[in-house]
Amino acid sequence: MSTTVAAHHDEHADHPTGMMRWLTTTNHKDIGTMYLTFSLIMFLVGGSMILGIRAELFQPGLQLMKPDFFNQLIGVHALIMIFAALMPAATGFANWMLPLQIGAPDMALPRLNNWGFWLLPPSAILLTLPFTLALFGIGDGALATGWTFYPPLSVQGGIGVDFAIFAVHLLGISSVLGSINIIVTLFNMRAPGMTLMKMPMFAWGWLITAFLLIATIPVLAGAVTMLLTDRHFGTHFFDAAGGGDPILFQHLFWFFGHPEVYILLLPVWGFIPQILQTFSRKPMYGYKAQVYSFWAIGALSVVVWAHHFFTAGLPVPALLYFMYSTMAISLPLAVLFFCWIKTMWRGSMSFETPMLFTVGWIILFGIGGLTGLVLADVAADAQYHNSYFVVAHFHYTLFAGGIMGIMAGVYYWLPKMTGHMYNEKLGKLHFWLTAISFNLTFIPQFFLGLAGMPRRIPDYALQFAEFNMISSIAAFVLGLSQLIFVYNIISTVRGGKKATDQVWEGAEGLEWTLPSPPPYHSFTEQPVVK
Amino acid sequence: MTIDIKDDALSMTERRNLANKKLGFKMVWIVIGSLVFAFALVPLYDVLCTITGLNGKTDTSASALKNNKVDSTRWVTVQFTSSVMPGLGWNFYPKQSSIKVRPGQVETVLFEAKNITSQVVAGQAIPSVTPARQRLT
Ligand code: HEM
Ligand SMILES: [Cu+2]
Numbered sequence: 001m002s003t004t005v006a007a008h009h010d011e012h013a014d015h016p017t018g019m020m021r022w023l024t025t026t027n028h029k030d031i032g033t034m035y036l037t038f039s040l041i042m043f044l045v046g047g048s049m050i051l052g053i054r055a056e057l058f059q060p061g062l063q064l065m066k067p068d069f070f071n072q073l074i075g076v077h078a079l080i081m082i083f084a085a086l087m088p089a090a091t092g093f094a095n096w097m098l099p100l101q102i103g104a105p106d107m108a109l110p111r112l113n114n115w116g117f118w119l120l121p122p123s124a125i126l127l128t129l130p131f132t133l134a135l136f137g138i139g140d141g142a143l144a145t146g147w148t149f150y151p152p153l154s155v156q157g158g159i160g161v162d163f164a165i166f167a168v169h170l171l172g173i174s175s176v177l178g179s180i181n182i183i184v185t186l187f188n189m190r191a192p193g194m195t196l197m198k199m200p201m202f203a204w205g206w207l208i209t210a211f212l213l214i215a216t217i218p219v220l221a222g223a224v225t226m227l228l229t230d231r232h233f234g235t236h237f238f239d240a241a242g243g244g245d246p247i248l249f250q251h252l253f254w255f256f257g258h259p260e261v262y263i264l265l266l267p268v269w270g271f272i273p274q275i276l277q278t279f280s281r282k283p284m285y286g287y288k289a290q291v292y293s294f295w296a297i298g299a300l301s302v303v304v305w306a307h308h309f310f311t312a313g314l315p316v317p318a319l320l321y322f323m324y325s326t327m328a329i330s331l332p333l334a335v336l337f338f339c340w341i342k343t344m345w346r347g348s349m350s351f352e353t354p355m356l357f358t359v360g361w362i363i364l365f366g367i368g369g370l371t372g373l374v375l376a377d378v379a380a381d382a383q384y385h386n387s388y389f390v391v392a393h394f395h396y397t398l399f400a401g402g403i404m405g406i407m408a409g410v411y412y413w414l415p416k417m418t419g420h421m422y423n424e425k426l427g428k429l430h431f432w433l434t435a436i437s438f439n440l441t442f443i444p445q446f447f448l449g450l451a452g453m454p455r456r457i458p459d460y461a462l463q464f465a466e467f468n469m470i471s472s473i474a475a476f477v478l479g480l481s482q483l484i485f486v487y488n489i490i491s492t493v494r495g496g497k498k499a500t501d502q503v504w505e506g507a508e509g510l511e512w513t514l515p516s517p518p519p520y521h522s523f524t525e526q527p528v529v530k
Numbered sequence: 531m532t533i534d535i536k537d538d539a540l541s542m543t544e545r546r547n548l549a550n551k552k553l554g555f556k557m558v559w560i561v562i563g564s565l566v567f568a569f570a571l572v573p574l575y576d577v578l579c580t581i582t583g584l585n586g587k588t589d590t591s592a593s594a595l596k597n598n599k600v601d602s603t604r605w606v607t608v609q610f611t612s613s614v615m616p617g618l619g620w621n622f623y624p625k626q627s628s629i630k631v632r633p634g635q636v637e638t639v640l641f642e643a644k645n646i647t648s649q650v651v652a653g654q655a656i657p658s659v660t661p662a663r664q665r666l667t
Pocket of ligand 1: 148261262264265307308309326327329330333368369370371372373374375376377381384385386390393394397398401402
């Protein structure tokens with residue numbers, strides 16, 4: 001591989017430097033870095049918003065904010081975390097690692113790649129601008145409907161809804177562009193000899209995600225566009241008074257929304273087995289079984305959407321169908337869990353930070369999946385729907401299953417990307433603080449939900465006070481612990497112990513054959529895979 | 531001029547770039563397809579509800595129940611209400627605010643619609659029933 005590097009050393013000089021480099025770059029590593037940086041910033045922004053919520057919920061009664069502002073924070077927090085933190089993080093890894101893992105010189109459509117990224121900052125501004133505008137007396141703040149945009153509230157809401165709709169349009173275009181690029185890269189740019197069934201698992205996770213994205217994001221775009229025309233151009237798609245049907249919106253939204261949860265997780269399910277095999281020092285168990293499970297989950301995910309509104313008055317046959325199909329998803333998911341555990345089984349395991357996050361991830365994500373099964377029961381969901389139980393469920397899947405998975409990936413690949421080892425002590429501290437405070441934040445929310453505390457309400461009955469206080473304190477610890485993560489990343493980028501090419505003793509795959517950090521242009525001559 | 535991908539004069543890289551663009555555009559068709567699907571779902575939704583009868587809404591089958599069994603042991607009170615879209619120049623209200631019927635009995639009720647503008651106005655009335663399980667069938 002070193003010959004390749006030497007031969008193309010001269011190209012290194014012809015890319016612009018400074019700000020222009022980042023604005024115009026089509027290099028997959030630059031773009032990956034921008035995605036990851038953007039994601040980290042938005043993670044902190046979205047996190048601060050929810051700390052505002054937890055501060056208000058610290059005690060019963062209204063202390064800090066008006067209910068309307070509370071609702072705005074909740075909705076924008078979710079949109080930012082899903083579209084501006086979790087999705088860009090996964091796309092960032094895809095840009096950085098997919099070409100390296102499949103032995104390609106770059107992504108297939110580099111120019112598209114650049115646009116895909118630069119649509120993100122404007123949409124983040126669109127999402128948050130209404131907060132600032134409201135300070136100057138323009139409009140009444142951001143979208144206050146929660147991230148789900150349900151009419152009639154979203155038809156009646158202020159300019160915040162319009163801003164959020166346009167932001168979703170931009171975010172949608174961005175992820176569709178990113179997905180097309182990934183699909184083309186994976187189909188056309190693999191190193192000679194790498195058949196689809198020899199692709200790294202991360203590539204498989206992303207391939208299914210990308211197809212889900214291009215199939216469902218347009219449905220979301222369509223739904224919010226209908227909302228926009230209902231608001232301003234006199235159509236009545238969802239306005240009951242004009243003959244529309246608000247339930248139709250729920251169908252459209254969740255036709256996107258449920259696949260979206262797997263869109264967020266499939267890339268993580270891709271690299272988790274790679275981390276597991278590295279730190280268990282044995283090949284991953286059940287490659288084929290995992291790939292087929294990905295397919296099964298991808299296919300099932302588009303036919304179960306109505307479990308998000310069991311209580312909206314669906315007819316009984318529909319309730320039964322959506323209940324059983326939802327529960328069926330846990331079968332391929334169980335196959336995945338089995339493979340992950342079997343990969344570790346009798347391996348010679350070591351617990352560096354990426355592995356700690358991964359093992360913690362398996363347990364916590366497991367709790368998320370199990371509580372999902374509880375919610376999938378129509379009879380039980382009548383009680384739990386719109387309660388804090390749901391909030392706790394999806395934070396076990398999205399914070400533990402999503403964000404903590406991404407963190408495992410960051411610690412795993414950061415030495416490869418920067419050429420420096422991160423501070424292992426701080427990494428471990430970050431893990432333990434995160435894992436413990438995460439559980440202390442969300443376990444009380446399960447019980448609050450079981451006891452009947454509704455979500456998205458700024459005040460609550462007195463009997464909920466203790467658990468909310470525990471949850472709020474833990475949430476602040478959780479939030480502050482992330483500063484360790486940020487510090488660790490920044491200091492690793494700046495310097496630190498030199499990382500070897502292989503970085504981890506048990507690491508296998510093409511990306512570990514390149515120097516750390518890899519040269520600006522890598523694999524200009526494709527390696528041959530046997 | 532169209533460039534043939536198999537043209538030997540093209541370098542490996544050029545050939546691959548073309549193939550990438552081609553596949554990229556194919557993917558755009560999927561995107562367009564699902565956008566069309568999203569809008570098609572609006573009429574499809576109504577059609578599906580009608581065909582399968584999976585619907586909490588009213589339908590016309592009540593009038594077909596001529597020799598339905600009437601349950602003469604119970605009374606049911608049905609209340610009527612109406613609302614008009616803001617901006618539609620109509621008065622529209624039920625002429626009776628509620629009726630008492632035996633379950634299974636067919637009744638006729640009257641609604642009055644009045645145009646309160648000086649122009650001709652077309653409007654559409656959308657019936658609905660709650661609770662959703664108590665359909666007009
Ligand atoms: C076997 C697996 C799962 C099952 C059976 C399941 C089931 C459900 C059900 C029935 C609900 C609706 C609850 C309600 O609103 O009353 C729900 C909500 C939710 N689930 Fe899951 N789930 C599973 C896994 C996941 C995963 C893997 C994710 C994310 C990556 C996820 C994310 C969410 C989110 C975000 C919501 C709430 C959305 C909202 O109302 O804002 N779930 N889940
Ligand atoms: Cu779902």
